Amino acid sequence: MASSTVENYLKHILLLSEGTDGLVSMGALASSLAVVPGTVTTMVKALADGGLVAHRPRQGVQLTSEGRHLALTVLRKHRLVETFLVNVLKMDWAAVHDEAEQLEHAISDDVLDRLDALLGHPTADPHGDPIPSRHGKLSSQVYATLATCAAGRPVRIVRVTEQSKEFLQFAEQNGLQPGTSLSVADRNLTAGLVTLRKAAGRTVPLSLAAAGKILVEPEKQSARFRPKPEPCS
Amino acid sequence: MASSTVENYLKHILLLSEGTDGLVSMGALASSLAVVPGTVTTMVKALADGGLVAHRPRQGVQLTSEGRHLALTVLRKHRLVETFLVNVLKMDWAAVHDEAEQLEHAISDDVLDRLDALLGHPTADPHGDPIPSRHGKLSSQVYATLATCAAGRPVRIVRVTEQSKEFLQFAEQNGLQPGTSLSVADRNLTAGLVTLRKAAGRTVPLSLAAAGKILVEPEKQSARFRPKPEPCS
DNA sequence: GTTCATATTTTGATTAGTCAAAATAAATCC
DNA sequence: GGATTTATTTTGACTAATCAAAATATGAAC
Ligand SMILES: [Mn+2]
Ligand SMILES: [Mn+2]
Ligand SMILES: [Mn+2]
Ligand SMILES: [Mn+2]
Secondary structure, three states: OOOHHHHHHHHHHHHHHOOOOOOEOHHHHHHHHOOOHHHHHHHHHHHHHOOOEEEEOOOEEEEOHHHHHHHHHHHHHHHHHHHHHHHOOOOOOOOHHHHHHHHOOOOOHHHHHHHHHHOOOOOEOOOOOEOOOOOOOOOOOOOEEOOOOOOOOEEEEEEEOOOOHHHHHHHHHOOOOOOOEEEEEEEEOOOOEEEEEEOOOOEEEEEHHHHOOEEEEEOOOOHHHOOOOOOOO | OOOHHHHHHHHHHHHHHOOOOOOEOHHHHHHHHOOOHHHHHHHHHHHHHOOOEEEEOOOEEEEOHHHHHHHHHHHHHHHHHHHHHHHOOOOOOOOHHHHHHHHOOOOOHHHHHHHHHHOOOOOEOOOOOEOOOOOOOOOOOOOEEOOOOOOOOEEEEEEEOOOOHHHHHHHHHOOOOOOOEEEEEEEEOOOOEEEEEEOOOOEEEEEHHHHOOEEEEEOOOOHHHOOOOOOOO
16 A cells, blocks of 8 residues: 555654664754755655654654554565575676665565575675565664774674665675675774775775674684584484 | 656556557446546546547547557556566566556656566566557557366466465466466366366466466477477577 | 854655546547 | 447555754753
8 A cells, every 4th residue: 555655754864763762853854865965854644644743843753653664564575575686586786785775665564475485595795785574573682893893802793784886886796795704804993994804814804884884793713613503403 | 748647548548458449448447447437527528638538428538649659658568567576686476567567657668678678578577467568559469378278288378467465376386388288177167176287297276266366378399309400599 | 131143844846656527639430 | 420438547645754954942062
């Protein structure tokens, strides 16, 4: 029932309210959607009439539970579609965001469930972005970034939080994808430069800004050092 | 670039002009698109301005070669998507038309090509509708229907030309799908009734109107009767 | 407590797509 | 040939979504 436009508004409100108190400013929403602020004010009032958001004039906007549910469904479609495009159709991870931006509005809930099953119920998309569960649960785990994690510590990339083609192509070129193991060799705050050391010993320089877009978790101990491997049952 | 609306207009003009001289009446197009005739007149003039159709006032409308090319791409997307939904996601063939009606406007040419390869370059969709080739060739082979083919003759269903859920569910229930072998046991023009005999001897009654929607070709000789089987090379 | 800068809202206009209903052209029938 | 039926076109109005630019509110700075 909801138009593509409405779905996009809700999805952007959801993404922008992640980690905050939930109130999203008109300005932030406008630039996120690439429309002028006046348009957002008008649309948000319409969404509020429809019961999908709560609008606090001159304060911001917030999803209602109905709006949040719809937004989560759209986000789930987006990320499952991206996963399908990369895992099944072997598309470049830098290209799938734009595709999914259209497809998220065109697939039914039935197709969504079948894609989910085909892909084996994945919990993250090719960029490491968490996929909302069918019941609307969205992981909000907080990770360190390459700009903040301790130097020398072995870490594994879990997520790249940046959709732009250019950034993703650069990251792929330098083997910076979810699953990659590495450590921060050096961090120079003055120069705004981070140097990474990859598994093979290769080093990669990265701006601090770029490093902040790459989320990592502590490297799990490799198998031969693991104290008590679980028996396969 | 073209909106979903424009794509739908072009696709419907293409389908309605199949087999005719190419001129489609405003009235036919309006009922096919489920809009009022005045809307069609307005839109067709806009399409003509855009060079996608030629409008002969009070006569009809016809695709230009650019419009025909676009229409064929949309049709190709529609039918490949249907094939994907049935063959890969195992959806019911009665449900996929509505899904494809949306998806045909959301998938890129790149995704189209990858789907085509994944499916093994099929030439017909689950209903037997021919899939336009990547170079815009659309098979226009003429087939007999169950309403016209000789009684007693063993035939094989090649296509079911009717998108409605109800009809397709009925056809599935009675095992009337592309590939099925059968023959017309009896045709009673007065009663408007056709009786089919399936392989297992089971008979199925069918209205003449419904029989006309089912296209067939002469049954190929079964292997044991074939005079000169080609060697597998 | 004014003044200023900034974000937000309002106003007026535009585009795509649609419908209802009136006007018009064309074909058909006597 | 004139009247009638039918399809098409025109006209006027409406909705969703947008922008440009003017008006307004709010918090910060002086
Ligand atoms: Mn989108
Ligand atoms: Mn993603
Ligand atoms: Mn369509
Ligand atoms: Mn089909």
